[in-house]
Amino acid sequence: MQTLQKTDLGSQGLEVPVIGLGCMGMTQIAGADIYGQANEAEAISTIHRSLELGGNFLDTADLYGPLANERLVAKAIKGNRHQYIIATKFGYEIDDNEQLTWQINGRPNYVKKSIERSLKNLGTDYIDLYYLHRLDPNTPIEETVGALAELVKAGKVRYIGLSEVSSETIKKAHRVHPLTAVQSEYSLFERSVEELGILNTLQELGIGFVAYSPLGRGFLSGDITSYDDFAADDFRRNLPKFQGEQFYKNLQLVQEIKKIAAEKNSTSSQLAIAWVLAKGGLPIPGTKRVKYLEENIVAAAIELSPAELNRLEAIVPLGVSTGNRYDAHNMAYIDQ
Numbered sequence: 359m360q361t362l363q364k365t366d367l368g369s370q371g372l373e374v375p376v377i378g379l380g381c382m383g384m385t386q387i388a389g390a391d392i393y394g395q396a397n398e399a400e401a402i403s404t405i406h407r408s409l410e411l412g413g414n415f416l417d418t419a420d421l422y423g424p425l426a427n428e429r430l431v432a433k434a435i436k437g438n439r440h441q442y443i444i445a446t447k448f449g450y451e452i453d454d455n456e457q458l459t460w461q462i463n464g465r466p467n468y469v470k471k472s473i474e475r476s477l478k479n480l481g482t483d484y485i486d487l488y489y490l491h492r493l494d495p496n497t498p499i500e501e502t503v504g505a506l507a508e509l510v511k512a513g514k515v516r517y518i519g520l521s522e523v524s525s526e527t528i529k530k531a532h533r534v535h536p537l538t539a540v541q542s543e544y545s546l547f548e549r550s551v552e553e554l555g556i557l558n559t560l561q562e563l564g565i566g567f568v569a570y571s572p573l574g575r576g577f578l579s580g581d582i583t584s585y586d587d588f589a590a591d592d593f594r595r596n597l598p599k600f601q602g603e604q605f606y607k608n609l610q611l612v613q614e615i616k617k618i619a620a621e622k623n624s625t626s627s628q629l630a631i632a633w634v635l636a637k638g639g640l641p642i643p644g645t646k647r648v649k650y651l652e653e654n655i656v657a658a659a660i661e662l663s664p665a666e667l668n669r670l671e672a673i674v675p676l677g678v679s680t681g682n683r684y685d686a687h688n689m690a691y692i693d694q
Contacts, residue, residue: 361412362658367556367640368538369564372487372517374443374630376658378415379408380570380644380650385426388458390591393576393644398430401646405434405559409441411655417541417570417642419447420476424458428479432445440480445479445539445568447521448472449491462691464494466505473509489519489541493693499523499531507535523693525559532563539566544639546630546670547574547599547608547680554694557638569634572641574680575599577608578630580616598681608680614673624660631657633670 362375383393384401405416416435418427428446435442451463452475477483488509490502499520511514517538520531531537540560542551548571553555560567573579575594581587585595585605594600599608612626619629627643632655634641643654662670674680684691 359411359652359655360659361410362655363412365640366566367487368566370517370536370538372443372538372566374415374640375412377413377631377655378417378445378568378640378642379405379413380642381405381416381418381427381431382422383644384430384646385423387422387593388424390593391589392593393646394589394592396646398433400648401430402434404648404651405431406648407648408651408655409438410448412477413651413655414441415445415642417445417568417644418480419450419489420452420472420479421447421458421491424450424452425475425479428476429583432479432481436481436568443486444480444482444486445487445489445519446476447489447492447541449521452592462492462494464490464497464499464502469502469505469509473514477514484513485515487517487519487539488515489521490523491521491538491589492497492691493520493523493527499527500534503531503534503598512534519584522691525554525556527693528556528559528563528565532565534631536565537565539568539640541568541570541642543571544569544634544637544684545572545574545578546633546655546674547577547611548683549674549676550683550694553676561638567639569639569641570644571683572639572643573627573630575683577612577680578615580612580626583609588659595681596685597683598685599683601681604679604681610626611674611680615670618666618669622660622666624657625653626654628657628660629670632660632662633667636662
């Protein structure tokens with residue numbers, strides 16, 4: 359297989375492969391499997407295979423587990439830390455008993471506490487890219503980013519980013535310390551960052567865009583055909599995209615995307631990732647299996663013409679709803 363090419367993420371000097379690896383599904387969150395049951399040995403093999411193929415950009419967070427995901431990544435990179443680019447996130451408050459409080463905490467003292475915990479869990483003395491996972495509505499973003507800037511100055515963090523934030527928040531934060539990346543959900547099934555002008559803001563400021571869930575929570579893989587495909591504790595059962603009439607509407611859209619994929623001799627997953635790349639995003643598809651990792655990486659070689667992009671976007675035009683990305687409770691955490 360061909361190895362991944364590198365690209366600049368933002369304009370602050372961070373170079374990464376054009377496709378990253380989302381590690382969230384490799385562990386549980388608060389006792390629940392995210393995308394079905396994970397196997398630690400297989401997950402670690404996936405991280406190692408990703409490195410062999412040039413995919414050394416790993417995305418994790420202290421929320422995942424909580425903390426178990428960072429510890430799994432630490433096992434995978436042990437003795438080889440320098441070859442990986444590690445992105446992790448903080449902000450979902452975790453107490454001293456390693457329990458989630460489900461509050462968002464962006465206060466400077468919590469920033470300092472979180473970085474020390476993540477450094478320990480990852481078995482490293484620096485984080486390449488450190489994100490605020492969600493905006494704390496009770497703490498000015500300038501204060502949070504000020505604390506992050508101190509971590510950069512101290513050498514504990516190389517670059518900083520935000521996740522799921524508005525253009526206004528991005529501009530305020532960037533004035534305090536340059537942002538390297540903003541991460542948001544983005545796929546053919548979720549284009550809010552386009553509709554809200556956030557992608558334009560990032561381009562104007564020279565900030566990179568990292569797209570999580572580029573496969574629409576797995577919908578765009580084409581492998582999901584029934585609500586019963588999900589395990590009882592799979593969190594997608596709670597997402598509006600996968601419920602009621604919306605589920606069947608989305609299945610019809612996937613069938614149309616599959617037709618274009620067949621013409622390109624690709625899978626619909628590969629086509630969905632190639633679309634994100636063509637739009638200027640850096641996709642971080644999550645997987646815990648080597649075979650899907652290899653399939654995803656092939657997407658980097660797929661070129662889409664303007665006509666093909668138009669055909670794809672005509673299937674799911676801007677403004678067409680495929681269902682909210684989260685339930686009402688978790689949508690409230692998103693800064694729009």
